[in-house]
Amino acid sequence: xxxxxxxxxxxxxxxxxxxxxxxxxxxxxxxxxxxxxxxxxxxxxxxxxxxxxxxxxxxxxxxxxxxxxxxxxxxxxxxxxxxxxxxxxxxxxxxxxxxxxxxxxxxxxxxxxxxxxxxxxxxxxxxxxxxxxxxxxxxxxxxxxxxxxxxxxxxxxxxxxxxxxxxxxxxxxxxxxxxxxxxxxxxxxxxxxxxxxxxxxxxxxxxxxxxxxxxxxxxxxxxxxxxxxxxxxxxxxxxxxxxxxxxxxxxxxxxxxxxxxxxxxxxxxxxxxxxxxxxxxxxxx
Amino acid sequence: xxxxxxxxxxxxxxxxxxxxxxxxxxxxxxxxxxxxxxxxxxxxxxxxxxxxxxxxxxxxxxxxxxxxxxxxxxxxxxxxxxxxxxxxxxxxxxxxxxxxxxxxxxxxxxxxxxxxxxxxxxxxxxxxxxxxxxxxxxxxxxxxxxxxxxxxxxxxxxxxxxxxxxxxxxxxxxxxxxxxxxxxxxxxxxxxxxxxxxxxxxxxxxxxxxxxxxxxxxxxxxxxxxxxxxxx
Numbered sequence: 001x002x003x004x005x006x007x008x009x010x011x012x013x014x015x016x017x018x019x020x021x022x023x024x025x026x027x028x029x030x031x032x033x034x035x036x037x038x039x040x041x042x043x044x045x046x047x048x049x050x051x052x053x054x055x056x057x058x059x060x061x062x063x064x065x066x067x068x069x070x071x072x073x074x075x076x077x078x079x080x081x082x083x084x085x086x087x088x089x090x091x092x093x094x095x096x097x098x099x100x101x102x103x104x105x106x107x108x109x110x111x112x113x114x115x116x117x118x119x120x121x122x123x124x125x126x127x128x129x130x131x132x133x134x135x136x137x138x139x140x141x142x143x144x145x146x147x148x149x150x151x152x153x154x155x156x157x158x159x160x161x162x163x164x165x166x167x168x169x170x171x172x173x174x175x176x177x178x179x180x181x182x183x184x185x186x187x188x189x190x191x192x193x194x195x196x197x198x199x200x201x202x203x204x205x206x207x208x209x210x211x212x213x214x215x216x217x218x219x220x221x222x223x224x225x226x227x228x229x230x231x232x233x234x235x236x237x238x239x240x241x242x243x244x245x246x247x248x249x250x251x252x253x254x255x256x257x258x259x260x261x262x263x264x265x266x267x268x269x270x271x272x273x274x275x276x277x278x279x280x281x282x283x284x285x
Numbered sequence: 286x287x288x289x290x291x292x293x294x295x296x297x298x299x300x301x302x303x304x305x306x307x308x309x310x311x312x313x314x315x316x317x318x319x320x321x322x323x324x325x326x327x328x329x330x331x332x333x334x335x336x337x338x339x340x341x342x343x344x345x346x347x348x349x350x351x352x353x354x355x356x357x358x359x360x361x362x363x364x365x366x367x368x369x370x371x372x373x374x375x376x377x378x379x380x381x382x383x384x385x386x387x388x389x390x391x392x393x394x395x396x397x398x399x400x401x402x403x404x405x406x407x408x409x410x411x412x413x414x415x416x417x418x419x420x421x422x423x424x425x426x427x428x429x430x431x432x433x434x435x436x437x438x439x440x441x442x443x444x445x446x447x448x449x450x451x452x453x454x455x456x457x458x459x460x461x462x463x464x465x466x467x468x469x470x471x472x473x474x475x476x477x478x479x480x481x482x483x484x485x486x487x488x489x490x491x492x493x494x495x496x497x498x499x500x501x502x503x504x505x506x507x508x509x510x511x512x513x514x515x516x517x
Contacts, residue, residue, distance in 0.1 A: 003368060053368045221390055228402075246389070249371050264341055264367050271343040275299035282300060 004089050005051035006233045007075070007201055012048040012084035014070050017041025019082065027256060029276060034065070034256045044070040045257040048084070052201065055231040059248035059265060061238060061280065067257040068237045069125075072203045075235070076122050077112040081105050088119060090200055117147040121194030125206035127186035130193065131178045137164065137189045138174040141196050148197035163192035167222060184215030188222065195226070202234045208243060220246055241284050245269060253277045286488050287316040287339070287457060292348035292363070294334050308334035308343065314507045316457075321489040323499045326509030332492045336459045338363070339490070340380045341370045352378075355456065375403045379455030381463040385446035387435045393420065393445050394430040400453045419448045423474055439466045447475055451482055458482065460491035464498065476502055 015023055020039040027034045027043040034043045045067035052058050060068040074081045085103040097114055104115055124130045131140050141160040142153075150156050161171045167188040169181075178186045187207055194202055204223065208216040224247060227234065238244055244251055244265060251268045253261040253276065261274040272278045294308035309331030316322045324332045337343040339350055339362060350362040356372055357365070374380075379400070388396055397416035401407055407415070417430060423444040429437065434445050443466045450458065460479075464472040479502060483489065493499040499506065 003372070051368070056368070056371075217390060250367050262367070263344070264370060266342045267344055270337070271296070273297075273344065278298065278300050 003053050006054045006089055007052035007235075008087040008089070009051070009071075009075065010049050010085040010087075012071060012074055012086070013046045013082045014044040014067075014074055014079065015041050015046075015082045016044060028258045029255045029260055029274075032256065034067070043257050045074070045254070048254075048257075048259055050252055050259070050262065052233055052235060054233055055227075056250065057227060057234045057236055057248045059236050059238065059244040059251040060254060061241065061244055061251060062254035063239060063280075065256075066254040068239075068254050069205050070257075071254075072122070072205050072235060072237050076120055076203055077104075077116055088115070088200065090119065113147075117144075118197060119200045120203065121197065121199035121201070122203040123187070123190045123194050123205065123207045125209050127178060127183070127190050130190040131186065133179040134177050136175045136177055137169065137181075137192075140178065140189065141193050144193050144196045159196060160192075163196055164189070166195075166226070167192040168218070182215075184211050184219060187211065187219055191219075191222065191226075195230075200233065202232050204234060204236045206238055207236075208240070209238070223247060241269065241280065253280065286318045286320075286353050287490070288349075288351040289314050289335070289339070290349040290351065292335065292338060292350060293346050294331070294338055294343055295346045307331070308346075309338075309509070312348070312507075312509070316488055316490055319483070319486055319488055320505070321483055321491065321503045323503035323506040324490065324492050324509065325496070325499065325506050330509040332509060333461050336380070336461050336490065336492065340374070340378065340459055341367075352457075375400075377456045378459065379450045379453065379457070380459045381447055381450040381461060383443075383462045383465055384439075385434060385442040385449075387433075387442070389435065390433060392431045393425065393434050393437070396434060396445060397448045397452055400449060404453045416448065416452060419452050420445070422478070423448055424471065440468060440471060443467055444471060444475075447478070451478060454482060454485060455487060458487050458489045458491075460489060460493075462492050462494050465494055472498070 018039055019041045020036060022038045023036040023041055023043050024046045026037045036043060048071055060071060062068045073079045075086060086105055088099050088104060090099055099115055138157060138160040141163060142156040145156045145159060161174055164171050164174055169185060169188055178189050208219050211219065220243060226232065236247055248265045251265045252259050255276045261277045268277060269281055272281050289312050292312040293310045296306040296308055298304040312335055324335060326332055334343060338345045341362060345363040352360055352362050354360050354373060354377060356376060357369055394413055394416045397420060398412035401412040401415060402409060420430060425441060425444055434442050447463055464475055467475065
């Protein structure tokens with residue numbers, strides 16, 4: 001029984017700056033920098049390859065500046081990759097665009113937008129990036145549904161109230177803008193919006209960072225329940241090993257833009273191999 | 286069904302000046318289908334290390350762990366891809382640790398039902414009913430079913446842990462001192478449940494601190510010596 005990965009990332013690289021032929025060789029954990037010595041470019045991530053399997057939650061951990069969020073932003077087409085390839089394997093028939101077996105980075109901007117709207121969802125650390133704060137919560141969700149080719153207002157309202165209920169936002173507050181909400185509620189509206197188009201893959205970028213612990217717990221429980229209910233495939237970026245332990249089965253550890261270790265989450269936590277991972281695990285409270 | 290061949294594990298602690306700690310060395314044994322193998326040896330000999338290597342919580346340093354998988358056929362658990370290990374953990378190999386690693390904010394009955402759902406084929410209601418029945422057999426009071434095990438006593442937590450590991454009748458079960466924190470009555474119930482599980486075809490590899498207990502339920506023992514590791 002060979003399992004086909006839903007997402008296959010190969011050699012993902014992002015360089016900010018002009019870049020030179022020495023960028024990749026002069027940066028990374030062994031040089032303890034991600035600034036190229038020769039041209040001063042910043043190598044945000046280099047040669048990152050991994051696979052995501054259907055129904056799986058994959059964790060990416062690392063300290064600030066390790067490139068973990070960069071990976072997600074490249075995969076969500078927020079930024080253009082300097083090099084690398086990404087493939088999505090979709091088994092669903094109802095999507096109007098065929099994406100199987102083609103490098104998605106090579107697609108046109110229009111097609112990338114379509115792929116994003118139909119197959120992906122993202123929740124950012126900062127709700128301001130994912131939501132329009134002055135538009136009603138229902139409107140935020142409707143906006144996403146329109147990009148996924150929904151047209152009936154009644155159906156969109158129905159879908160929005162269903163999602164808000166799922167994410168534990170009182171439905172009667174659907175017409176209020178997220179600006180009126182607390183941080184935890186804003187994060188849940190973001191999750192509702194990200195789920196609205198039934199994405200194949202959900203990206204979660206530090207979703208609980210900055211929330212107080214009880215709110216954090218509710219958001220994490222919500223994610224866990226959604227995963228078991230919808231069997232979603234997710235990538236969770238976090239610097240918090242507690243979040244990673246709770247939600248993921250497999251984890252990638254990044255430092256200075258490189259993957260330094262990848263493995264089963266319990267193995268990463270109990271038998272870390274790389275010096276940096278050992279430091280990370282031993283630093284846990 | 287399972288064959289450890291010259292298995293070794295070395296921990297390299299980079300943080301303490303690349304300190305090298307030996308986990309186990311040159312471990313070889315065979316577990317036939319339906320067999321219960323005990324592992325014995327003094328504390329620190331590396332008994333748990335062997336189980337964790339089989340379950341891949343530890344990455345083996347050397348040697349092979351051949352396992353005859355239903356999903357993938359003959360595989361080497363020391364080296365197969367992580368996602369395959371995950372599938373095997375969901376469908377074939379179970380593990381009972383010494384203590385329950387509590388999953389926060391999940392009720393006892395849901396914790397026990399979860400692996401049954403992962404193995405699939407049952408409805409959530411059915412899984413919950415089965416979980417309740419098993420907890421009842423383990424003498425967990427009904428009023429605790431929907432409580433969070435974080436608030437339970439050590440013995441109660443461990444019984445939840447055991448229920449979670451055996452409810453889905455894994456093909457191969459790894460046991461790391463499952464009864465160490467249990468009283469005599471609870472231990473007797475667990476032993477009875479393990480025997481039933483074996484009669485239904487589960488193969489097992491286990492560590493027990495109580496030698497009498499180990500003799501009474503295992504077929505054979507693999508004895509470890511902290512220096513050389515040899516089999517008797």
